[in-house]
Amino acid sequence: MSNTEPLTEAEKEACICLSTLFLDSEMTSAKIATMAQSLHRLRLPVQQLDNMLRHELFPILYPNLINPAGVWDGFDETDLIARVNDRRAHPQNLLQTLGNNVAWVMLRSSVMSSWARVRETLGQLDRDTSPKRPCSLALDRSSTR
Template sequence: MTSMALTDAEKSACTTLSHLFLDTEITTEELNSITTSLRALNLPSPTLDRILRYDLFPILYPNIISVAGVWSGFDDYWLLSQVESRRMTEPSRIRTVQDSAMWFLLSGAVKPLWSEIRVKL
């Protein structure tokens, strides 16, 4: 998806939403914290949907299927540079098909959590 560079609010949304991709059990308190952080950004829900689906998911879905150990978060610099790189590059048909297939197969790992957060925004 070619687009402008991330705004400061979008950067914060990326780092906050990336917690949904960690190999940890997310508690109610953590969901509430994520919701509060996102609400403070004043980004419309469709923008947050797009960030989750098109910016973060293609980069972070491998963590959903990885058997690597648990860690506390993704490196912000790495994450944001990956998102901005994807945004600045016109997607190929192969990338679009692959991203769609992975979303179809694996989004169930993040969609229920996102739905809980989204209704509280």
């Protein structure tokens, strides 16, 4: 799925949030919960977040996963947003796509194990905040008179 539009404000926030999956630091339960809450507030579909993670952020940030002295405290947000917008504006050639796919096969578990936990928490937040429907078995008072 390709998107050539610049990032929306919600997408920018999502990119910054999702980029923490690529940091050289432990993803604690507290970090997972905070990430899920932040993403939940943005109201972006999980499928869109999946796509952003895989096709927009991974190709930019995966080198940090293999760097012995990788970034551990956060990526430069302005640079990150500029790089994602540039990636959207300039589609990759076949060689770049192939290289990113090979990297994905080799490194996806480094990101996906934490992302799966975030997704699970997002699902729980969605269930907890979904509108409650009234019980369909409630008596209609007008029919009992």
